[in-house]
Amino acid sequence: MVSSSPVILEMRSITKEFPGVKALSDVSISVRANEIHAICGENGAGKSTLMKVLSGVYPYGSYSGDIVFQGQACEFKDIRASEAAGIVIIHQELALIPELSILENIFLGNEPTKFGAIDWNQARRRSLDLLARVGLRDDPDTPIKEIGVGKQQLVEIAKALNKSVKLLILDEPTAALNETDSQHLLDLIRGLKSKGISSIMISHKLNEIEQVADSITIIRDGRTIETLDVKDDGVDEDRIIKGMVGRTLESRFPDHTPNIGEVFFEVRNWTVRHPQVADRLVCKNASFNVRRGEIVGFAGLMGAGRTELARSVFGRSYGNFVSGQIIKDGKEIVLRTVPQAIRHGIGYLTEDRKSLGLNLLDDIKETTVSAALQKVSKYSVVDVNKEYTVAESYRKQLRTKAPSVDEGVDKLSGGNQQKVVLAKWMFADPDLLILDEPTRGIDVGAKYEIYGIIQQLANQGKGVIVISSELPELLGISDRIYTIFEGAITGVVSKEAANQESLMKLMTAAKKSA
Amino acid sequence: MNGIKQLFGGNTRQFGMIFALIFLIIFFQVFTGGLTLTPDNVINLFNGNAYILILAIGMVLVIIAGHIDLSVGSIAAFVGIVVAMTMRDWHLPWFMGILIGLVLGALIGAWQGFFVAYVGIPAFIVTLAGMLLFRGANQLVGKSNTIPVPKDFQYIGAGYLPEVGPNTGYNNLTVLLGLIAVAAIIWGEVHTRRNAESIGAVVSPLWVSVTKIVVLSAAVLYTTYLFATGRPGTSFPIPGVILGLLVLIYGFVSSRTIIGRHIYAVGGNRHAAALSGVKSKKVDFLVMLNMAVLAGLAGMIFIGRSNASGPFDGVGWELDAIAAVFIGGAAVTGGVGTVVGSVIGGLVMAVLNNGLQLLGAGADITQIIKGLVLLAAVVFDVYNKSQGKKSITGLLMRNFGNRPQAETTETKDIISTPAGV
Numbered sequence: 001m002v003s004s005s006p007v008i009l010e011m012r013s014i015t016k017e018f019p020g021v022k023a024l025s026d027v028s029i030s031v032r033a034n035e036i037h038a039i040c041g042e043n044g045a046g047k048s049t050l051m052k053v054l055s056g057v058y059p060y061g062s063y064s065g066d067i068v069f070q071g072q073a074c075e076f077k078d079i080r081a082s083e084a085a086g087i088v089i090i091h092q093e094l095a096l097i098p099e100l101s102i103l104e105n106i107f108l109g110n111e112p113t114k115f116g117a118i119d120w121n122q123a124r125r126r127s128l129d130l131l132a133r134v135g136l137r138d139d140p141d142t143p144i145k146e147i148g149v150g151k152q153q154l155v156e157i158a159k160a161l162n163k164s165v166k167l168l169i170l171d172e173p174t175a176a177l178n179e180t181d182s183q184h185l186l187d188l189i190r191g192l193k194s195k196g197i198s199s200i201m202i203s204h205k206l207n208e209i210e211q212v213a214d215s216i217t218i219i220r221d222g223r224t225i226e227t228l229d230v231k232d233d234g235v236d237e238d239r240i241i242k243g244m245v246g247r248t249l250e251s252r253f254p255d256h257t258p259n260i261g262e263v264f265f266e267v268r269n270w271t272v273r274h275p276q277v278a279d280r281l282v283c284k285n286a287s288f289n290v291r292r293g294e295i296v297g298f299a300g301l302m303g304a305g306r307t308e309l310a311r312s313v314f315g316r317s318y319g320n321f322v323s324g325q326i327i328k329d330g331k332e333i334v335l336r337t338v339p340q341a342i343r344h345g346i347g348y349l350t351e352d353r354k355s356l357g358l359n360l361l362d363d364i365k366e367t368t369v370s371a372a373l374q375k376v377s378k379y380s381v382v383d384v385n386k387e388y389t390v391a392e393s394y395r396k397q398l399r400t401k402a403p404s405v406d407e408g409v410d411k412l413s414g415g416n417q418q419k420v421v422l423a424k425w426m427f428a429d430p431d432l433l434i435l436d437e438p439t440r441g442i443d444v445g446a447k448y449e450i451y452g453i454i455q456q457l458a459n460q461g462k463g464v465i466v467i468s469s470e471l472p473e474l475l476g477i478s479d480r481i482y483t484i485f486e487g488a489i490t491g492v493v494s495k496e497a498a499n500q501e502s503l504m505k506l507m508t509a510a511k512k513s514a
Numbered sequence: 515m516n517g518i519k520q521l522f523g524g525n526t527r528q529f530g531m532i533f534a535l536i537f538l539i540i541f542f543q544v545f546t547g548g549l550t551l552t553p554d555n556v557i558n559l560f561n562g563n564a565y566i567l568i569l570a571i572g573m574v575l576v577i578i579a580g581h582i583d584l585s586v587g588s589i590a591a592f593v594g595i596v597v598a599m600t601m602r603d604w605h606l607p608w609f610m611g612i613l614i615g616l617v618l619g620a621l622i623g624a625w626q627g628f629f630v631a632y633v634g635i636p637a638f639i640v641t642l643a644g645m646l647l648f649r650g651a652n653q654l655v656g657k658s659n660t661i662p663v664p665k666d667f668q669y670i671g672a673g674y675l676p677e678v679g680p681n682t683g684y685n686n687l688t689v690l691l692g693l694i695a696v697a698a699i700i701w702g703e704v705h706t707r708r709n710a711e712s713i714g715a716v717v718s719p720l721w722v723s724v725t726k727i728v729v730l731s732a733a734v735l736y737t738t739y740l741f742a743t744g745r746p747g748t749s750f751p752i753p754g755v756i757l758g759l760l761v762l763i764y765g766f767v768s769s770r771t772i773i774g775r776h777i778y779a780v781g782g783n784r785h786a787a788a789l790s791g792v793k794s795k796k797v798d799f800l801v802m803l804n805m806a807v808l809a810g811l812a813g814m815i816f817i818g819r820s821n822a823s824g825p826f827d828g829v830g831w832e833l834d835a836i837a838a839v840f841i842g843g844a845a846v847t848g849g850v851g852t853v854v855g856s857v858i859g860g861l862v863m864a865v866l867n868n869g870l871q872l873l874g875a876g877a878d879i880t881q882i883i884k885g886l887v888l889l890a891a892v893v894f895d896v897y898n899k900s901q902g903k904k905s906i907t908g909l910l911m912r913n914f915g916n917r918p919q920a921e922t923t924e925t926k927d928i929i930s931t932p933a934g935v
Contacts, residue, residue, distance in 0.1 A: 317789060342791040350789055357789070359782035361849045370779060371790040373772045380772045388713050404715070424790070 005033045008198060009087075009167060014053055014065035023049045024063070024222045031167065036189060036199045038213035040206070040240055042469065046222040047202045051169050054200075055089040056082040070166070086166030090156045092175055098145035102136075103127045105144055106159045130158040134188055149277070150181025157188065161197075168192065168199045174208060175303045178280075186212050204301040206237045206508045218243035237508070238501070245471060245500035252448060253476035256455040260479060261292030265432050265463055270324035272312040272487075282308040282319050284488040290432060290463035295454060297478030298467040299503050305487035306467045307351050310434045314348040315341035328431070342371060347430035349421055351437040351467070357421050358409055365391035365405040367420050372428040394423035398453060415446025422453055433457060434465040439473060451477050471500045483507050531842060531855065531891070535862050542869030549872050550865075553744035556737070557751055561672065561819060563864040564753030565590070565812035567857050569835035570842070571764050572801075572808035574856040577839050578768075579801045580781040580848030581630060581637035585644030586835060587828035589806050590813030592648040593618050597814055598661040598823035608667040612814060619810025620803060622648065627802035631795040637802065645832070653825045660824040663817050671818020673752040684742040685749035692738025696731045703727050753815050757857075760808075765853045777801060781848030837884070838863055841891040862887070 009031040016024040024046045031037045039047045052058050054067065056076030067074040069085055076082040079089070096105045103123060112122045127140045134154040138147060144155065153173060160168055170189070174182040182205075189199050190212055203209055209216065216235060218225040225243050228235045266289040274280040282305050290296050300306045311318035313326065315338035326333050328344060335341040341348075350356040358367060368391040369376050376386040391405040398419040402412060409417055418438065425433055435454065439447045454477060458464050468474050474481055481498050483491045483506035491506040542550040549555060569586050576583045597615040600606050606614070622644070629640045675687040682689070703723050710717045741750040768774040779787035780794045788794050812831070817823040842859025844851025863884060870880045 314789075337793070338788060339791045339793060348789060350786075355783070356785045359779055359786050359849065361778070361782040366775070370775070370787075373775055377772055382770050382772060382775060384770065385709055385713050388715065392714070 005035065007031065008033045008070055009054075010066070010068040011050070011054060012066045012068070014050065014063055014067075016049055016053055016058060016063040022222055024053070027065075027219065027222065027224045029217045029224065029227070031198055031200060032215075033198060034193055034196060035214040036193055036201060036212050038201050038203065038209040038216045039219060040203075040209065040216055040244055041219035042244055042471070045219045045244075047219055048171060049222075050219065051089060051171060051200070051202065054082070055079055055087060055169060057089075083163050086164060087169065088160035088163055088165040088167075089169040090153075090160060090171065090173065092172040094149075094152050094156055096144045096152055096155060099143060101141045101143055102131070102138060102147070102155050103140035105155055106130060106140075106162055108159075110163060126162065127158070130161050133161060134158045135184070148181070149176045150178070150184065153177065153181070153185055154188070157192075165197060168197055170199060170201045170203075172202055172204065172303070174203065174205060182208065204303075204508065206240050209240065210235065210237055216240065220244060237505070241501050241504045241508075245504060252451075252472070254448065254452045254455060256458075256477075258293060258295070258479050259459065259461075260294045261461065263289045263291050264329050265290040266325075266327040267313055268325040268327065270309065270313065271322040272308065272319040272324075273322055275319050278320075281322070282487050283312060283324075284486070286324075286484070286487070286489045288482050288489060288492070290465060292461050292463060293458050294479050295458050295464045295466060295477055297474035297481035298465060298484060299471060299474050299481050300467075300484035300507055302469060304484045304507065306484050307436055308487070309484065310348060310436055310465070310467060313341075314338065314346060314434060317341075317348075342428060342430070345429075345431035347371070347425040347428055347433045349425055349433070349435045349438060351440065353414070353417055353421065353440075358417060360410040361408070363406050363408050364395065364400070364402055364412075364420050367409050368394055368405070368423045368427055371424050375427065390427060391423070394427065398423055399449065413446075415442040415450070418442055418446070418450060419453075422450070426453075426457070430462065432463045432465070434467070436467045437469065438466060439468070439470070447473075471503055474503075475500065531858050531862060534891075535858060535865065538862065538865045538869065542865065542872065546869065546872040550869060551740065553740045553748070555868065555872070556740045557744055557748055559864055559868050560754045560757075561751050562868075563860065564751070564757045565816045565819075566831060566834045566838065566864070567757055567860040568760060568808055568812045568815070569831055570838040570856040570860045571760055571853055572805035573832075573835040574839045574842065574844055574851045574853055575764070575768065575777055575801045576637070576805050577836075577844045577846075578781045578848060578851045579777050579797060580784070581798065581801065582836065583626075583637060583641045583802065583805045583809075584832045585626065585641040585648060586805065586809040586812070587831035588645045588648035588652065589619065589622050589809040590816065590828040590831060591652040591823070591825070592622070592655070592813075593810035594813035594817040594823040594827050595652045595656040595661060595825075597667075598663045598817055599655065601664055601667060602661060608664065608669070611663075611667055612670070615810045615814045616807055619807040622810070623803035623806025624799075626806060627799035630802050631798035652827070656823065656825060658825045660822045662822045667814075668818045668821055670752055670756070671815045671820070673818075674747065674749045675752070675755070677749075684739075685744075688738060688742040688750040691750060691755075692734055692742070695734045695738075699730050699734065700727055753819070756811075756815065761853060761857055768853050773797070773800070778849060781850075783849070834863065835860075837888045841888060843895060859891075862891075 007030050009029075011027065011029045014024050014027045015022070027046065027050055029037075029039070029050070039050070041047050049058075053063050056079050059077045060075035067076075069087065072085075074082070074085060076085070082089075097108065100108070106127050107118075107123050112119045112126070114122070124140060131137070131140065134157050136151055136154045136158065138151065144152060147155075157168070168189075173185055173189075177185065186208060189201070193199065201209070201213065210230070213230055215230060216228045218228070218240065220243070228239070228243070233239070266287075268287045270283050270286040271281060272283040274282050286309055288296070298306050298310070308318050312321060313335070315335045317338050326335060333344050335344060335346070354360065359370070362370070365387050369382075369387050373382060376383050376390060388405060394400070395402065395405055400412075400416050400419045400423070402416060409420055412420065422438075438454070439450055442450065454464055454466065466474065466478060475495070475498055479495050481493050481495070481503065482489050483493070483503055485507055493502065493506070539550060569590075573583060573586070593615045596618055597611045600614055601608070601611045626637075626640050626644050629635045630637045675685060675691075677685060679686040703726060707717055707723060709715075768777065776787070776792045776797050779790070779792050780797045784794055813823075813828060816827060820827075838860035839851060839856045840846070840859070841862055842851065842855035842857070844856065866884060866887060867880060870883065875883075
């Protein structure tokens, strides 16, 4: 039945380049009427980019290739144009105004008017109808901030319905939802399908995809790998995973013989609440340990709670601490603040370099010493000669490409910025260094050098935790890998026993392994 | 042209404000028929603006940390009235008055800093409340009256360096100060060069250093001459001495100490600073505290100069101080700005005020011109940044104190900085 219905959307040979990176290369996808089409791929495979091309976020002309929607070639110059055609995207980060009511949010930017004034009577009448269609029974005058994320998601869909949507794009719609809300949402999407509204769904939760999708397109490294028909091809999670990761490992990692000592750092039963949503746990009873000289990988999909775990351990710099213990060198330590964590020999390199890791107004030398100023100071006065020499020696050691250490960090490439941040933590000389996505946005050559630095740190007897979304990277450098799913640690695999498929299973299907 | 670039380092536009200041001085000197650079006028200019410049020093730190302080005028007035009353009613000596003023300033600063840093209320709101609160407190305590201050207290606002030693026809202490300043300039430049050599950084050509020393020393010596040859009984004013000391101290603290680095770090990227182990709340608290102490000091200098504390002291000072800071190259978004730059920004405003007065312009025209200058300075700065250049005086003056020369080997533009003050 599905395969017989007409194609409503065709994207042909879409290629999109960013300076230095080809995000999409010759990607094609076709969506039929009355179907739910899932797009799968690893983080950074190009799923979101593709959806941004489709919804006009990247305007016509900034990519090559054709989009044909309902038989018409489309040249969307912005989101408004794609919405006028009936394509509505609901982003992972909901675009609702918390202070405004449900009613006001539904009609925001699309207000019904009478003689130039907003016709609230008409809006209210229509909103009741829309809310009924998405199964939301709340008073339309309720402010958005007073309803949960699950209901907010429904309001987004009501908003889309109000725009006479024909194709709904959902980017990770259930990422922030609990089981019940997720199920309700998936049911709703299926209900919409029967009323003639097709959906494209991006999700990391493969069990959900298996459950609702009619067909699946797999994207890897910016290319279409295959399109599967769920019913005819007998698709299950394993089949999807194989498509997602089926890449050969090249020798992209420096040789390294680990010299692993005893366990010196341990986290036990670590539980942390979300900073805003009180009933949501971002870390659930997580326990892990690190040995001296060991590189420990943390694998998990985006939003699984890897960063949250790392940052909450690093001086409770994220979330509200509930319970748990940290044991270092056989003694329990309590780290309430970042300075305490640093004093106890823990360093954390942030995942988001520009907004959390660097002061872009600083130059290389100021950044290099910024986590250990006291080491270049006497009586609280910074010895600028020492600062210069220290920064210079790290610049040489890490081969940071910059004319001098007086260069502003904003002038450096991503790889060199990352080297400066690494230098900062190397100079702080922690016993345990947590690296959150250390190679994100960095070209291959610089990645190789950074792997070398990580191994060098481990050789010095430090423990290194590497959090990464790229499984080949984790498999390449880690001695041991923990997998995380929805804030809980779902497994630990030694380097020898790990492969991408087994990790992906642990990362996506917690229930099966637990 | 290349020579000038070598001399001033990098892009000549970076010196925009210094050039603007020099230009303004020359302009007014010519058009007032030489009235600008007379001993009396220069002394007046310093005395009449020292308290604004002191406020600018505190304000730039607040603004670097990403906040603002609207309450400084009211705090100055409140501290002023309390100090005046304690001295009048309790017959406290002048130094006790000063001590009380500083402690009161610190208490007020702690109050505001608490709300900004630990309760998380935006400084704009907290200090707007403070502006109303302390203005009212001034009028409540003083019953809206003007209260005179004793003679010996007036010294800090209207005093001059005393005459000591042999009669040379000049004020000896002023001359001594000038010579010390010149010595510091020479020592600073030599020290900078030696440092650069010792750590293997590139040293600027010798003639650049020599020219720099000659130009700066000449400027200092001429100013010294002006101050040392005023009317009998006048010389370098005490508020100027206090200001000079504060510039030295705060310039050093902001650029060379850990807490100074932390202020820039918090303003530049609060999250990155926190994740590098900076106690950002403590930094917020301290800059607000410090600002109020300096506001108290400015208030005391002002009542010393005007011989009395009144209910409308300090009205509008916050705006002058904020304007000075932004003219001096600070960024509204925080993280950028320098103590010396702000003082230069304040001097630009002061010279404008003074020059226009000498030319007989009314308060109306003066305000219009000051407004336009503030706007022009910031537009210029924003334009510069959009061209990929760094803030005018901002980054330049950040090298206040003898930090190693910032030089690039691969580009023609060599960024070197004047040493010392």
